[in-house]
Amino acid sequence: MSKQHEEYLLIIEQHYDKNQLNKLRIPQLKRAIKHMTSYADTCTDCREQLVATEEHLHTLVKEIDQTEKQDLKVHVAFVNHIVKHLEKEHKLVTEGYYMSIFMSIGMSIGLVLGLTLLDNIALGLPIGMSIGLAVGIGLDADAAKKGKQI
Numbered sequence: 001m002s003k004q005h006e007e008y009l010l011i012i013e014q015h016y017d018k019n020q021l022n023k024l025r026i027p028q029l030k031r032a033i034k035h036m037t038s039y040a041d042t043c044t045d046c047r048e049q050l051v052a053t054e055e056h057l058h059t060l061v062k063e064i065d066q067t068e069k070q071d072l073k074v075h076v077a078f079v080n081h082i083v084k085h086l087e088k089e090h091k092l093v094t095e096g097y098y099m100s101i102f103m104s105i106g107m108s109i110g111l112v113l114g115l116t117l118l119d120n121i122a123l124g125l126p127i128g129m130s131i132g133l134a135v136g137i138g139l140d141a142d143a144a145k146k147g148k149q150i
């Protein structure tokens with residue numbers, strides 16, 4: 001993360017409240033910048049994205065008092081583009097990635113168990129869901145610990 005990134009992010013963080021910052025995906029963008037910085041030596045895309053991010057943040061800061069000018073869709077698309085690259089090329093995962101995957105796997109298994117073995121969907125679904133949730137949360141925590149989370 002460059003001095004310029006930090007400066008822009010600080011201005012943005014001081015201007016918006018927590019909800020707005022989450023809507024702008026600033027916490028995620030911040031993590032993404034840190035990851036890209038660590039890959040910048042070996043990955044041209046990350047290097048170019050860091051420059052693009054600086055320009056992007058500059059625009060956000062410049063138009064910070066003209067909310068009508070800001071296009072949330074364009075901004076979110078920008079963050080998504082970076083996140084996709086980090087997922088695809090650097091095998092990182094987003095926050096809550098495993099939780100959502102394992103929760104739906106758990107629900108499908110729970111549904112099948114509920115329909116067959118347990119003969120009770122109302123029982124199978126929550127059992128499958130809670131097991132999936134527990135596994136997913138564990139894997140998310142593990143990814144965070146290993147610094148693999150965006």
Ligand SMILES: [Zn+2]
Pocket residue numbers: 039043044045046047085089090
């Ligand atoms: Zn990269």
